[in-house]
Amino acid sequence: MTPLLPQTGVGRSTRSAWREMREAAARRKPSVLRGKVLYLDKLTVSFDRFKALDELTLYVDPGELLCIIGPNGAGKTTMMDVITGKTRPDEGSAWFGPDVNLLALSEPEIAQAGIGRKFQKPTVFELLSVFENLELALADDKSFWHMLVAGLTPVQRERIDEVLHVIGLGAERTAMAGALSHGQKQWLEIGMLLMQEPQLLLVDEPVAGMTPQETERTGELLLSLAGKHSLIVVEHDMGFVRSIAQRVTVLHEGRVLAEGDMDRVQNNPQVVEVYLGT
Amino acid sequence: MKTGTQALSALFSDRTSLGCFALLTGVALVVPVLNVAVPESSPLHLSSYVVGLIGKYLCYAILAIAVDLIWGFCGILSLGHAVFFALGGYAMGMYLMRQIGTRGVYGHPVLPDFMVFLNWTELPWFWHGFDRFWFALAMVALVPAALAFVFGWLAFRARVTGVYFSIMTQALSYALLLAFFRNDMGFGGNNGFTDFKDLLGFDLQSDGTRSALLVATAATLAASYGACRLIVGSRAGRVIRSIRDAESRARFLGYHVESYKLWLFVFSAVLAGVAGALYVPQVGIINPSEFEPINSIEVVIWVSIGGRGTLYGAAAGAILVNYLKTYFTGALPELWLYALGAIFIGVTIFLPRGLAGLMRVKSRVE
Numbered sequence: 001m002t003p004l005l006p007q008t009g010v011g012r013s014t015r016s017a018w019r020e021m022r023e024a025a026a027r028r029k030p031s032v033l034r035g036k037v038l039y040l041d042k043l044t045v046s047f048d049r050f051k052a053l054d055e056l057t058l059y060v061d062p063g064e065l066l067c068i069i070g071p072n073g074a075g076k077t078t079m080m081d082v083i084t085g086k087t088r089p090d091e092g093s094a095w096f097g098p099d100v101n102l103l104a105l106s107e108p109e110i111a112q113a114g115i116g117r118k119f120q121k122p123t124v125f126e127l128l129s130v131f132e133n134l135e136l137a138l139a140d141d142k143s144f145w146h147m148l149v150a151g152l153t154p155v156q157r158e159r160i161d162e163v164l165h166v167i168g169l170g171a172e173r174t175a176m177a178g179a180l181s182h183g184q185k186q187w188l189e190i191g192m193l194l195m196q197e198p199q200l201l202l203v204d205e206p207v208a209g210m211t212p213q214e215t216e217r218t219g220e221l222l223l224s225l226a227g228k229h230s231l232i233v234v235e236h237d238m239g240f241v242r243s244i245a246q247r248v249t250v251l252h253e254g255r256v257l258a259e260g261d262m263d264r265v266q267n268n269p270q271v272v273e274v275y276l277g278t
Numbered sequence: 279m280k281t282g283t284q285a286l287s288a289l290f291s292d293r294t295s296l297g298c299f300a301l302l303t304g305v306a307l308v309v310p311v312l313n314v315a316v317p318e319s320s321p322l323h324l325s326s327y328v329v330g331l332i333g334k335y336l337c338y339a340i341l342a343i344a345v346d347l348i349w350g351f352c353g354i355l356s357l358g359h360a361v362f363f364a365l366g367g368y369a370m371g372m373y374l375m376r377q378i379g380t381r382g383v384y385g386h387p388v389l390p391d392f393m394v395f396l397n398w399t400e401l402p403w404f405w406h407g408f409d410r411f412w413f414a415l416a417m418v419a420l421v422p423a424a425l426a427f428v429f430g431w432l433a434f435r436a437r438v439t440g441v442y443f444s445i446m447t448q449a450l451s452y453a454l455l456l457a458f459f460r461n462d463m464g465f466g467g468n469n470g471f472t473d474f475k476d477l478l479g480f481d482l483q484s485d486g487t488r489s490a491l492l493v494a495t496a497a498t499l500a501a502s503y504g505a506c507r508l509i510v511g512s513r514a515g516r517v518i519r520s521i522r523d524a525e526s527r528a529r530f531l532g533y534h535v536e537s538y539k540l541w542l543f544v545f546s547a548v549l550a551g552v553a554g555a556l557y558v559p560q561v562g563i564i565n566p567s568e569f570e571p572i573n574s575i576e577v578v579i580w581v582s583i584g585g586r587g588t589l590y591g592a593a594a595g596a597i598l599v600n601y602l603k604t605y606f607t608g609a610l611p612e613l614w615l616y617a618l619g620a621i622f623i624g625v626t627i628f629l630p631r632g633l634a635g636l637m638r639v640k641s642r643v644e
Contacts, residue, residue, distance in 0.1 A: 084530060086526075107526075107529045107530060108529055108530075108532045108533060108534050108535075111529075111530050111531060111532035112532040116530075117530055119527075123524055123527045125519070125520045125523050125524060125527070126523065127519065127523055128516060128519065128520065128523075132516050135513065135516065136516055136517060136520055136528075136531060137531050139532075142517075142531075142532050142533050142534070143534070143537070144514055144517075144534075144537050144538050144541050145541075147512065147513045147514035147517055148509065148512050148513075148514040149512070150512075150513055151513075152513075192531070196531065196532065
């Protein structure tokens, strides 16, 4: 144990001593962090009296595809909001890798640190072309002055073409994103995530509103990404979750209700009760 | 460097840009010739009054482009751009006042007439330096830029957007209007500055100077248009449009939205200031009425009539509406505001993309 109170500096003001203690506390990270891509520790978020997250603790391994299911209001979206910096928790901590304290970063900083998010509703830039959408998401220096003068290097162009191929939109590269079908928009958005070269992808309901063929194609796409990236997929479609899940976490009222592979989770009596409401 | 040249060559191969440049070059060549070289007896002769009017319209076109850049491409609806226009105008006005010298009514070698009238004995500190043209030019850009930077920094950082931002810019115009009305501000109170004599030693009343000012204004308009085109055509331009369409999404992609908005706003304010500086020597007066909140709203009307998000449409809207204004206020003065309202409503209902939308439909048919 390192001493918490500073031993030297007799005569320093209490305030600076407190600041050192605070900083020391911030440096003490949970030991479970080792080897995890994401570690959420006892996150609590309340809106008025309602606790959207209630001491939620959760981790993601490198290269893992973690599926999160849960009834409406279980806190899935709030959890994503906390990870991406949109919502600040009342209590708890969130670590990205061993060194990055997510709660100390702003939304763009978190995005640049390597966490990409796909929203529930596809939000691509409808008035820009598919190519331009991917270009916007490209991992690069994103300051105004750089963007004002920068063109695309051949390597960056290749990278965009590669992602166009992965998401199967090679033929639509000059089409306006607004003209794409619902499924294609979802893929474009996943493609935009890939352009950011994130370590961790947060994917919110990727197959909602998709045709069976599109769903199948999306499953393949997500599975092909696991390994290179870590993924958290939030989904309602149980059949879809069963087909892609390695590990499933069930959220309920802001807490983890059950965890494990799909069969174990589905046979958990508490999960059955929550879902069937009996 | 390479991308810069590419962007420039793209600018000159784009048909709309080429058309705009050609049109402006035409105006800059033909109008002075018709004014100076064609004898007054000829029906082709353009009076100095008309030359001044055209110059004024071109200044408004620059202002409209400045507003279109932030509103049409980034969704920032500023209802206070007349402030930056007026500040640029005042900076130029201060230079012109210092040029009057002993030719003023009171004949004081340093102090402008209004200061003598107020029994001031020395020049206020912020008037120093304005006897030099380069200093005044720098202030034409720096003063609007500084105000836009501070105002934008506070507003964008606090994530003030949409109608709240617009209301704040209106409040800013009103506050400055009241401030500039005060005599002890040192800017001539409600009379402002007028009775200018010369600019860089050239008589402002002479036809040659007026033509030269028109050419300078046309060149500035072309340069402003080109600069804005380069910005919106760059990768930053795509980011700016993405901010307009889905601000929070752009944030999640890792863009510092505030800094993009801030620099764009500052640039737009500088353009407005330059437009104001060109305006003042051509109309011969600047007073606090330029800060009127209604002026800023009118600019937005020009832009939406011309076609938002096109730049050339904004410029065309400014020129057209102001031409109509000149016509109506001469022929049927009591009808002007009704006519403006009718045009605005008509365009909103029948041409939601403004007059520029007509061109787009036509080119699609072809």
